[in-house]
Amino acid sequence: xxxxxxxxxxxxxxxxxxxxxxxxxxxxxxxxxxxxxxxxxxxxxxxxxxxxxxxxxxxxxxxxxxxxxxxxxxxxxxxxxxxxxxxxxxxxxxxxxxxxxxxxxxxxxxxxxxxxxxxxxxxxxxxxxxxxxxxxxxxxxxxxxxxxxxxxxxxxxxxxxxxxxxxxxxxxxxxxxxxxxxxxxxxxxxxxxxxxxxxxxxxxxxxxxxxxxxxxxxxxxxxxxxxxxxxxxxxxxxxxxxxxxx
Amino acid sequence: xxxxxxxxxxxxxxxxxxxxxxxxxxxxxxxxxxxxxxxxxxxxxxxxxxxxxxxxxxxxxxxxxxxxxxxxxxxxxxxxxxxxxxxxxxxxxxxxxxxxxxxxxxxxxxxxxxxxxxxxxxxxxxxxxxxxxxxxxxxxxxxxxxxxxxxxxxxxxxxxxxxxxxxxxxxxxxxxxxxxxxxxxxxxxxxxxxxxxxxxxxxxxxxxxxxxxxxxxxxxxxxxxxxxxxxxxxxxxxxxxxxxxx
Numbered sequence: 001x002x003x004x005x006x007x008x009x010x011x012x013x014x015x016x017x018x019x020x021x022x023x024x025x026x027x028x029x030x031x032x033x034x035x036x037x038x039x040x041x042x043x044x045x046x047x048x049x050x051x052x053x054x055x056x057x058x059x060x061x062x063x064x065x066x067x068x069x070x071x072x073x074x075x076x077x078x079x080x081x082x083x084x085x086x087x088x089x090x091x092x093x094x095x096x097x098x099x100x101x102x103x104x105x106x107x108x109x110x111x112x113x114x115x116x117x118x119x120x121x122x123x124x125x126x127x128x129x130x131x132x133x134x135x136x137x138x139x140x141x142x143x144x145x146x147x148x149x150x151x152x153x154x155x156x157x158x159x160x161x162x163x164x165x166x167x168x169x170x171x172x173x174x175x176x177x178x179x180x181x182x183x184x185x186x187x188x189x190x191x192x193x194x195x196x197x198x199x200x201x202x203x204x205x206x207x208x209x210x211x212x213x214x215x216x217x218x219x220x221x222x223x224x225x226x227x228x229x230x231x232x233x234x235x236x237x238x239x240x241x242x243x244x245x246x
Numbered sequence: 247x248x249x250x251x252x253x254x255x256x257x258x259x260x261x262x263x264x265x266x267x268x269x270x271x272x273x274x275x276x277x278x279x280x281x282x283x284x285x286x287x288x289x290x291x292x293x294x295x296x297x298x299x300x301x302x303x304x305x306x307x308x309x310x311x312x313x314x315x316x317x318x319x320x321x322x323x324x325x326x327x328x329x330x331x332x333x334x335x336x337x338x339x340x341x342x343x344x345x346x347x348x349x350x351x352x353x354x355x356x357x358x359x360x361x362x363x364x365x366x367x368x369x370x371x372x373x374x375x376x377x378x379x380x381x382x383x384x385x386x387x388x389x390x391x392x393x394x395x396x397x398x399x400x401x402x403x404x405x406x407x408x409x410x411x412x413x414x415x416x417x418x419x420x421x422x423x424x425x426x427x428x429x430x431x432x433x434x435x436x437x438x439x440x441x442x443x444x445x446x447x448x449x450x451x452x453x454x455x456x457x458x459x460x461x462x463x464x465x466x467x468x469x470x471x472x473x474x475x476x477x478x479x480x481x482x483x484x485x486x487x488x489x490x491x492x
Contacts, residue, residue, distance in 0.1 A: 061473070064472070064473040065473075067472070067473075068470050068472065068473065071470065072470065075334070075338060078324065078334060078338075079330055079331075079334055082328040084325055085325070088321070088324060088325055092321060092324075092341075095338075096345075099342075099345065179435060179436055179439060182428070182432070182435050183432050183433070183435050183436075186428070186429050186432040186435075187429070189425060189428050189429050189432075189435070190425055190429075193425060200446075224314050224317065224318065226310070226313070226314065227307070227310040227311075227313075227314065
C-alpha cells in the first residue's frame with residue numbers, strides 16, 4: 001500500500017469493519033426478538049393466555065422482515081466488498097443463521113396457534129409439565145447459541161450441541177407418555193394432540209438452535225460440522241485452530 | 247479490454263462459466279437423489295416394504311454429503327471469483343436450495359422410519375389413501391420446482407406456489423379425519439399417529455418445494471419473495487423483468 005492511497009484505504013477498511021459489525025449486531029437483535037417470541041409462546045400456552053398467543057402470531061412478520069433485510073445487506077456486502085476468509089465466513093454464517101432464526105420464529109408461531117386452540121377447546125388434561133420443561137431447555141439452548149455467536153465461543157456452541165441430545169431424549173419420552181394417556185382417555189385426543197404438536201415444535205426449536213451452534217463453529221474454525229457426530233465435533237475442537245491457514 | 251489480455255481473460259471467463267454451470271448441474275443431481283428418496287419413502291410406506299424404507303434411511307448421508315460439497319464449492323467461487331449480479335444470485339440461490347433439499351431428505355428419512363415402525367406394529371387401519379394422495383402432490387411439486395430451477399422458469403415456479411396452497415388444505419382435512427377416527431378406535435392411536443407424522447412430513451416437503459420455487463424467482467428476477475403472499479408474487483411476475491437494472 002503506497003502512502004498516497006493509505007488514507008482512502010483506511011477509510012474504506014473502517015467502513016467495511018463497521019458494516020461487518022452491523023450485520024452481526026442486527027443478527028443478534030433478530031435473535032433477541034425470536035427468543036422473546038419463543039418465551040411468549042410458551043407462557044401463553046402454560047397460562048392459557050389467548051391475547052399473548054395472538055401477539056406472538058401477529059409479531060411473526062417482524063421476524064420475517066428482519067430476515068429479508070439482513071440477507072439483503074449480506075448480499076450487498078458480497079457484491080460490493082467481495083470479502084475473503086473470515087469476513088466471507090461471517091457473511092455466510094449470518095445468512096445461514098437468519099434462516100434458522102426465521103424457522104424458530106415459525107415454530108413459536110405454531111406453538112401460539114396451538115395455545116389459542118387449547119383456550120378455545122379447553123385445556124388438555126396432560127402435557128403442560130413436559131411442555132414447560134422442554135420449553136425451558138430449548139430456550140436455554142437458543143440463548144446459549146446466540147451468546148456463542150456474540151462471543152465467537154466454540155465451547156459454548158459445543159454445549160448447545162450436547163443439550164440437543166438431552167432434548168431429543170426428553171421429547172421421545174414425553175411423546176410416548178402422551179400416546180399412552182390418549183389411549184386411556186380418547187375424549188381428550190384432540191386436546192392432547194395440540195400439546196404433542198407443541199412438543200414437536202419445541203424439539204424443532206432445539207434442532208435449529210443446534211444449527212446455530214454449528215454456524216458458530218463454522219464461523220470460528222472454518223469447518224463445516226453439519227451432519228458430523230457430536231463426538232467428531234468435540235474431537236475436532238480439541239485440535240489446534242488452523243483458521244485461515246489455507 | 248486490451249487485445250493483449252483478451253486470450254487470458256477469455257480463458258478465465260470460460261472457466262468461470264464452466265464452474266457456474268457445474269454447481270447448477272450438481273444441485274440438480276442432488277435434487278434427483280432427493281426426489282428418489284421421497285418416492286422410495288412413500289412406496290415403502292404404501293407397500294409396507296421394510297427393506298426399501300431401510301435403504302432410504304441409509305442413503306440420507308449421501309444427500310447430506312452433497313449439501314456439504316456443493317456449499318463448499320459455492321464458498322470457493324465466492325472467495326476466488328467474486329461473482330456479481332446474476333452470477334452472485336445463482337451462487338446464493340444454489341446454497342439456499344441445497345438447504346431446502348437437505349431438509350426434504352430429512353423428511354423422507356422420517357417417513358421411512360414411520361414406515362418401518364408400521365411394518366413392526368402392523369399396518370394402520372386408516373390414512374394410507376391420504377398419504378398416497380398428498381405424497382403424489384408433493385412429489386409433483388418437488389419435480390416442478392427442480393424443473394423450474396433447470397429452466398429458469400418463473401411461471402412453473404409460480405405453479406408450485408399455487409400447488410402448495412392445495413396441499414396445505416388437503417393436509418388439514420386429512421388430519422381432522424384421522425383425529426376423528428382415533429377417537430372411535432383408541433387401540434389404533436399409536437399406528438394412526440405414525441401416519442399423521444408421515445402426513446406432516448409430506449406437508450413439510452411441500453413447504454420446502456415452495457421455498458425452492460421462491461429461490462427460482464429470486465434467481466431469475468432478483469426479488470426476494472419469501473413471506474410475500476401468492477397474489478403479490480403473481481402480480482410482481484406480471485411486471486416487466488428489471489433484473490440487473492440496478
